[in-house]
Amino acid sequence: MYKKGSKGWLKHFDFIFLDMICLQIAFLLAYVIRHDNGSPYIVPLYRNMAIFMELLDIVVMFFYETLSNVLKRGYFREFAATVKHVLLVELFSVLYLFTMQEGQAYSRTVLYLTGVIYAILTYIVRIIWKKILRSRMSEGNRSLLVVTTKDMAEQVVHNIRENNYERFVLSGLVIIDDDLCGTKIAGVPVVANEENAAAYVCREWIDEVFVIPATNVPYPYALMEQFTEAGVTVHLNLAKVSEAMGGKKQLVEKVGPYTVLTTSINYASAKQLFMKRAIDIAGGLFGCLLTLLITLFVGSAIYLKSPGPIFFSQERVGKNGKKFKMYKFRSMYMDAEERKAELMKQNRVSDGMMFKLDFDPRVIGNEILPDGTKKTGIGNFIRVTSLDEFPQFFNVLKGDMSIVGTRPPTLDEWNKYELHHRARLAIKPGITGMWQVSGRSEITDFEEVVKLDTEYISEWNVGMDIKLLWKTVVSVIKRDGSM
Secondary structure, three states, X not given: OOOOOOOHHXXXXXXXXXXXXXXXXXXXXHHHHHHOOOOHXXXXXXXXXXXXXXXXXXXXXXXXOOOOOHHHXXXXXXXXXXXXXXXXXXXXXXXXXXXXXXXXXXXXXXXXXXXXXXXXXXXXXXXXXXXXXXXXXXXXXXXXXXXXXXXXXXXXXXXXXXXXXXXXXXXXXXXXXXXXXXXXXXXXXXXXXXXXXXXXXXXXXXXXXXXXXXXXXXXXXXXXXXXXXXOOEEEEOOHHHHHHOOOOEEEEEEEOOEEEEEEEOOOOOHHHHHHHHHHHHHHXXXXXXXXXXXXXHHHHHHHHHXXXXXXXXXXXXXXXXXXXXXXXXXXXXXXXXXXXXXXXXXXXXXXXXXXXXXXXXXXXXXXXXXXXXXXOOHHHHHHHOOHHHXXXXXXXXXXOOEEEOEOOOEHHHHHXXXXXXXXXXXXXXXXXXXXXXXXXXXXXXXXHHHHHHHHHHHOOOHHHHHHHHHHHHHHHHHOOOOO
16 A cells, blocks of 8 residues: 655644744743743743744745745755745734734844744754755665666666655666666666566565656556556656656646646646735735725826726736736827827837837827927826726736736737747736836837746746735836836
């Protein structure tokens, strides 16, 4: 019977437990250093803080995934991850004290000392514990037989040794495309070929078998059937499929009764999607309130200069080609769409995949005076300040858009897309995104836009969204182009 490895929190329960102990030790030492003696747990304020910081420690681990790949991190990466974790705990602790109006009564020395001691202590403990785990892994408690081909054998052995987190003992190699019995590859003996591998398993200590043939060699299905009949757990590398997919993110799951290898440009956990949607809802509600206030001033200015609707809706293409109505404050005259064709020759984007002008006469208030001077008005103002984008917070609340994502194309832009351009729409479109804060209106090469958007999608995480939001705020304050 196969013991399935733990996932999620249980996978790193030991690190969670050790971190929580380190935090309490740091808290206690900080209190004793500041007050010379006594126990912080008999003082209600400090007792409550001790409990809150432990809960906060777990929350930070969960939402910011500070233990992600903890076993693979080296000394520097571990130090950086530890400092990030401690700073987050300290930051939220300060926010808690401020919210509860207890900051004056709580010793700042204790708060800062707790963070410093916690960072040093937990870093040392994590390093020591990882050394202990690796020493146990090198000993191994599960026997693994590798079934592979001669050209892959050395690399497979190397990879298993470098990432032996399952504590395997490499019992031997089975080479299925040649008879190399009696030889060694990378120090591991070749114990069988395809014909006598089943007989070898019958008489030797083998817990599990890992089957990883080269892409040009068929899977040894008959041999795998013999292994499972013998009660041996078989791991099958989906080599031919996974390597053909160009290194995209992959996971095995179920579609109806079928076991499938799912390949995507990226994937997100339910927790990550929940956090992104929570941010969208919170930001959307706040943005909608601001939109209502802005409408009182911007709306009247738009109507006085160009009578007609204050808001402008346009059909855009969203996630995976789904069409939706996107809302904006109207920044152009009512005949803007009709005039677009005559201005196409002035488009700064040469391939026509987007439409950008150095000076757009369709924008409300824009005009060229007889002396050649270019005059701007309310339309240009709301565009350079990005005020025209605020109604899109209603799209965010509806779920058509996200606050951070890729900009949705118009239908005519969508009709010109080539296959690789469609990768931009693998996620919900956003009010802001990677290319908007990487030069925004200065970028005129659509392929560069696609490159930045694809980079955002393939490397996406919640932390990246927060960074892009901050960069967006800075760009808007600096008036660094329009969104």
